[in-house]
Amino acid sequence: xxxxxxxxxxxxxxxxxxxxxxxxxxxxxxxxxxxxxxxxxxxxxxxxxxxxxxxxxxxxxxxxxxxxxxxxxxxxxxxxxxxxxxxxxxxxxxxxxxxxxxxxxxxxxxxxxxxxxxxxxxxxxxxxxxxxxxxxxxxxxxxxxxxxxxxxxxxxxxxxxxxxxxxxxxxxxxxxxxxxxxxxxxxxxxxxxxxxxxxxxxxxxxxxxxxxxxxxxxxxxxxxxxxxxxxxxxxxxxxxxxxxxxxxxxxxxxxxxxxxxxxxxxxxxxxxxxxxxxxxxxxxxxxxxxxxxxxxxxxxxxxxxxxxxxxxxxxxxxxxxxxxxxxxxxxxxxxxxxxxxxxxxxxxxxxxxxxxxxxxxxxxxxxxxxxxxxxxxxxxxxxxxxxxxxxxxxxxxxxxxxxxxxxxxxxxxxxxxxxxxxxxxxxxxxxxxxxxxxxxxxxxxxxxxxxxxxxxxxxxxxxxxxxxxxxxxxxxxxxxxxxxxxxxxxxxxxxxxxxxxxxxxxxxxxxxxxxxxxx
RNA sequence: GCCCCCAUCGUCUAGUGGCCUAGGACAUCGGAUUCUCAGUCCGAAAACCGGGGUUCGACUCCCCGUGGGGGUACCA
Numbered sequence: 001x002x003x004x005x006x007x008x009x010x011x012x013x014x015x016x017x018x019x020x021x022x023x024x025x026x027x028x029x030x031x032x033x034x035x036x037x038x039x040x041x042x043x044x045x046x047x048x049x050x051x052x053x054x055x056x057x058x059x060x061x062x063x064x065x066x067x068x069x070x071x072x073x074x075x076x077x078x079x080x081x082x083x084x085x086x087x088x089x090x091x092x093x094x095x096x097x098x099x100x101x102x103x104x105x106x107x108x109x110x111x112x113x114x115x116x117x118x119x120x121x122x123x124x125x126x127x128x129x130x131x132x133x134x135x136x137x138x139x140x141x142x143x144x145x146x147x148x149x150x151x152x153x154x155x156x157x158x159x160x161x162x163x164x165x166x167x168x169x170x171x172x173x174x175x176x177x178x179x180x181x182x183x184x185x186x187x188x189x190x191x192x193x194x195x196x197x198x199x200x201x202x203x204x205x206x207x208x209x210x211x212x213x214x215x216x217x218x219x220x221x222x223x224x225x226x227x228x229x230x231x232x233x234x235x236x237x238x239x240x241x242x243x244x245x246x247x248x249x250x251x252x253x254x255x256x257x258x259x260x261x262x263x264x265x266x267x268x269x270x271x272x273x274x275x276x277x278x279x280x281x282x283x284x285x286x287x288x289x290x291x292x293x294x295x296x297x298x299x300x301x302x303x304x305x306x307x308x309x310x311x312x313x314x315x316x317x318x319x320x321x322x323x324x325x326x327x328x329x330x331x332x333x334x335x336x337x338x339x340x341x342x343x344x345x346x347x348x349x350x351x352x353x354x355x356x357x358x359x360x361x362x363x364x365x366x367x368x369x370x371x372x373x374x375x376x377x378x379x380x381x382x383x384x385x386x387x388x389x390x391x392x393x394x395x396x397x398x399x400x401x402x403x404x405x406x407x408x409x410x411x412x413x414x415x416x417x418x419x420x421x422x423x424x425x426x427x428x429x430x431x432x433x434x435x436x437x438x439x440x441x442x443x444x445x446x447x448x449x450x451x452x453x454x455x456x457x458x459x460x461x462x463x464x465x466x467x468x469x470x471x472x473x474x475x476x477x478x479x480x481x482x483x484x485x486x487x488x489x490x491x492x493x494x495x496x497x498x499x500x501x502x503x504x505x506x507x508x509x510x511x512x513x514x515x516x517x518x519x
Numbered sequence: 520g521c522c523c524c525c526a527u528c529g530u531c532u533a534g535u536g537g538c539c540u541a542g543g544a545c546a547u548c549g550g551a552u553u554c555u556c557a558g559u560c561c562g563a564a565a566a567c568c569g570g571g572g573u574u575c576g577a578c579u580c581c582c583c584g585u586g587g588g589g590g591u592a593c594c595a
Contacts, residue, residue, distance in 0.1 A: 010595060042595065110593070117591095126521045127591085152593055170524070179522050179591090187593045194595050218523055218590035239524085242588070247530065249587055265530090265546070313531065313544095320533035321543050340532080342525050343588065350531065350545045360558095403557045432555095464554090479554040491556040 003035025004208045007061075007068075008198070010042040011053035015060035015294040017346060018213065018243035018252050021311045025240060026211045027066045028312070028334040038205055039071030043084045044197055050084075060294040064304045065327070070205075078205040083197050086204075090192035093200045093230060094153050094185055102229035103185060105151040107144035108133035128159070129182045153186035155225060163221050168209075168238035168336040175221045183222050199223050203232040211238045211336070214343075215251065238336050241315045244345040252346050254292045265349035266291060273300040276408030280377040291348045301370060301407025306355040314344040324357060356405050367397050371410035378411055380418040392417070395501045399493035416487040417501060422510055424488040429517055432484040439518035441471055441478045442485065446511045455504045457496035485514030 005026040009019055030037040039061070043050060058072060070076030080086060097103035112133065120127035135141035135151065144151070158177040165173045185196040202210060217239045227234055243252045246263040260266045269291050277284040277299055289296050297307055309325055316339050318325075325333070362370075372393065375381045381389055393414065397404065400413040416422060432438075448463035468478050483495050486507055492498060499507045 008595090044595080121520050124520065150593095173523070175523070181591070184593050189593085191593085193593075198595090213589095214524065215589055216595095220523095241525080244588080249525085251589075310531095315531090317532055319543095323531095323544060344532090345530065347530055347545070353545060356558095401557075402559095405557085476554065483555065489555090493556090495554055 003030055003033035004206050005030045005211055006038040006040050006207050008040040008042045009057050013053045015057045017292050021243050021314055022213055023066050024311055031331045032334045036069040039068035041082045043082055063298050089200050090197050097229055102156055103153050104156050105135045106133055106154045107149040107151050150188040152184045152188050154182040154184055157182050165220055169339045170341055180221050195223055199226045207235050210235045214239045214242050241340055242343040244343040246346055249343045257290055269348040276300045279411045302355050303358045306358045310351040310354040315340050360402050364394055364397050370407040374408050374410050399497035422488045428484045428490045432480040433518050438481050439515055460496050486510045
């Protein structure tokens with residue numbers, strides 16, 4: 001049997017991190033078995049602007065390398081891949097269910113249903129619809145209609161026996177039919193509901209394995225009932241553990257950002273991203289730009305594979321020590337058997353470490369490719385990028401080393417090299433330049449800088465040390481002052497690297513300017 | 520309320536009855552290195568939810584409890 005899996009997002013305008021994990025596992029499983037991964041769009045809801053809502057999801061998946069064999073832009077033999085274009089299929093299925101007695105037209109009003117539900121609850125027994133307003137024949141239907149009632153189509157669920165599902169993650173799961181509701185599959189206006197649509201689509205698209213989040217486990221019986229009533233063969237099910245909030249077991253949601261921001265690690269990653277976004281002129285709004293949404297990572301300059309690799313570890317493991325995988329290693333080793341069954345909370349700090357790991361493996365040239373767009377977007381350099389500028393940025397990247405965690409970090413370390421007029425951080429000035437005697441030290445160092453030959457770390461370091469020694473001061477007294485003078489801040493690459501990259505003229509100019517700020 | 524699922528360090532996890540004095544990673548805290556930051560190295564602290572069984576022997580199997588989560592819509 002050919003393996004066919006699917007991911008069926010609804011176009012909400014965001015690609016959620018939990019959704020990506022589901023998509024990834026489906027993709028991995030399909031690739032592992034030489035099968036196909038299908039992307040289907042769950043747009044049964046009224047979507048105001050499908051294109052706008054869909055684009056971030058498609059782009060996000062592509063960016064992550066989760067490519068689909070069939071779906072939007074990759075027409076296969078099982079289309080259309082938009083649920084909104086498949087309404088006739090669902091209607092036909094509903095009719096079939098009606099014709100075979102697996103469903104019935106129901107004329108109860110929502111209020112009547114609600115009353116029954118409440119009554120059952122008050123009596124402490126499980127709710128089961130009385131089918132009081134069910135119309136199993138034309139006469140009854142006509143009578144209800146003359147009363148002005150409108151009908152929905154409900155499933156006529158079995159009321160005895162049980163269903164056993166062989167879930168690939170959880171093993172056997174048993175449900176009693178008498179606890180299942182007569183769910184609505186078609187609204188009074190004729191439109192069909194999710195559960196019907198999913199079952200029909202999975203069948204039409206020949207989905208062999210339904211791999212989805214645990215939140216759908218309880219929905220499985222009604223879907224199984226629909227499938228069996230329609231004469232479909234049941235797909236294999238695998239219910240993945242939920243991706244939970246940082247430090248909790250509750251399902252991760254993009255609606256509860258305020259809460260997550262109270263988590264220190266989450267807040268830190270968020271703030272870091274916000275800073276970069278602002279520097280490249282994005283005006284991030286926290287409900288669309290935050291660590292729960294994939295765009296956040298892309299815009300800030302994370303590596304897609306770092307996200308994939310991290311997300312894979314959320315609910316799956318190879319063994320007791322392997323954490324980093326290449327794409328092909330992962331595909332080779334992935335299996336549903338090793339998927340965990342308990343919820344996994346999303347840890348942005350661990351993602352950060354995975355990102356760091358992959359970033360440090362890149363060559364300077366590769367880093368440049370990723371980082372140059374940030375420099376141009378922020379206006380620090382202009383296009384086309386000259387060869388001189390490219391060399392210059394190469395030097396900055398090398399000097400910055402593993403301080404660059406994400407591509408956007410280049411802005412933190414390159415800015416002071418690239419601006420004409422340096423802005424000094426007042427706090428840094430207060431801390432490092434205000435100390436009495438600093439001006440004198442700087443002045444002496446300036447004299448060395450002016451003549452150091454060649455203008456290298458090997459000449460600058462002894463020069464600085466000799467100034468300090470002569471004045472009977474500590475290295476730190478001068479080195480920190482020089483750093484603030486030439487970079488405007490207290491953090492950055494090695495100081496001698498900074499001076500050399502900046503060049504003699506600029507260094508001297510900045511050192512002289514700083515003299516005036518000394519206490 | 521009812522149904523279903525889950526339960527190992529704060530977090531992700533390894534563990535499929537003896538290899539467990541419970542292993543790894545992130546985070547945390549020390550210490551070393553360095554001009555800052557980042558890093559690196561070394562070290563520390565940190566867990567089997569509780570109670571009953573089964574067994575010569577339970578983190579591992581069974582039952583009950585407790586806790587957490589999901590579902591229960593003319594949402595997906």
